[in-house]
Amino acid sequence: MTDLADRRDAETEVYQPAEDSGLLADAAIADLHGDATADLVLEVGTGSGYVAERVAEETGARVLGSDVNPHACEQASQRGVETVRADLLDPFREGAFDAVLFNPPYLPTDPGTERDDWMAVALSGGEDGRAVVEPFLAEVSRVLAEDGVVYLLVSSLAGVDEVAERAGSEGFAAVALRDESFPFETLTVLKLVR
Numbered sequence: 001m002t003d004l005a006d007r008r009d010a011e012t013e014v015y016q017p018a019e020d021s022g023l024l025a026d027a028a029i030a031d032l033h034g035d036a037t038a039d040l041v042l043e044v045g046t047g048s049g050y051v052a053e054r055v056a057e058e059t060g061a062r063v064l065g066s067d068v069n070p071h072a073c074e075q076a077s078q079r080g081v082e083t084v085r086a087d088l089l090d091p092f093r094e095g096a097f098d099a100v101l102f103n104p105p106y107l108p109t110d111p112g113t114e115r116d117d118w119m120a121v122a123l124s125g126g127e128d129g130r131a132v133v134e135p136f137l138a139e140v141s142r143v144l145a146e147d148g149v150v151y152l153l154v155s156s157l158a159g160v161d162e163v164a165e166r167a168g169s170e171g172f173a174a175v176a177l178r179d180e181s182f183p184f185e186t187l188t189v190l191k192l193v194r
Contacts, residue, residue, distance in 0.1 A: 013071040017050035019180065020153050020187050024103050025054040027177040027189035028151040032059045038098035042066065042143065044088060044136065045102055049076025055101065056081070066092075088136055092143045100140055103153040104132045129158025130166070137163075137170045141194065150192035151177070156185045167192050 028051075032038055038061045043052040046065030049072075056063040065076045066086040073083040084091060089100075106129045126132070133154070140150055150172070154163045164174040172192040179188045 014069060014075050015045075015047040015072070017048060019182070020103055020155075021047075021050050023178055023180050023187055024101060024151060024153045024189055025051045027191075028055055028099070028101055029058045031149075031151070031177060031191060032061065032099065038149075040064070040097050041099045041101065042092065042097045043081075043101045044086075045072075045104060046076045046081060046083065047072050047103075049079040049081035049083070051101060051103065052076065052081045053079045061098070088132075089139045089143050094142055095145050095148075097143050097148055098145050099149050099151065100144060101151045102136060102140075104136060106130075106133070106153075106155040106158040128162075129155065130163065133158065133163055134166060137166050137172075140192075141171060144194070148194075150190075152190045152192060154188050154190055156188070160186075160188050160190070164190060 032055070038059065041055060041061045041063040043055070043063060043065045046052050046067045049065050052063040052065040055061060063081065064084065065081040066084045067073050067076065068085065068087045070085055073085045076083045086092070109126060133152070144150070152163070154160045167174045167190070171194055174190045174192050177189045177191050179186055
């Protein structure tokens with residue numbers, strides 16, 4: 001049995017749903033109800049499992065969540081999300097997924113001030129905000145089915161044009177599905193197709 005202190009620690013160790021989570025879920029669900037279809041979906045960096053749970057409930061797809069954080073895997077599992085503890089896309093087989101969703105750590109972070117805890121892992125995108133996005137883009141086509149799509153949330157703090165350009169160098173065309181502006185950033189959901 002988990003006591004209250006353990007539960008509180010897990011909640012402070014796992015990224016909880018925020019505006020970016022809702023934006024990613026809404027964009028993916030709308031697109032999957034429209035042009036794209038998906039039977040098997042992967043949400044990388046699932047955190048609490050909020051996005052994976054919504055996409056599964058609202059599209060009927062089977063959605064697998066993965067996260068490097070063991071606390072996140074536990075929370076997502078408690079939501080009913082099938083989870084795998086994984087660093088990005090390492091354990092998944094080639095061509096397995098019809099769609100991959102990712103709300104990556106994107107906050108630019110000075111290496112000298114980075115903390116060593118799970119919330120820092122969930123938020124820190126390195127000096128330019130793309131330290132996690134770039135290895136993801138380099139590998140994601142491997143796990144996509146032939147007509148698979150990627151839904152990637154990008155912050156203006158990490159450079160939407162730079163991310164789209166990097167996706168292009170990996171063989172993807174990028175289309176902005178939704179944008180939402182906040183006082184210090186604009187969030188964009190990019191749909192990447194080969």
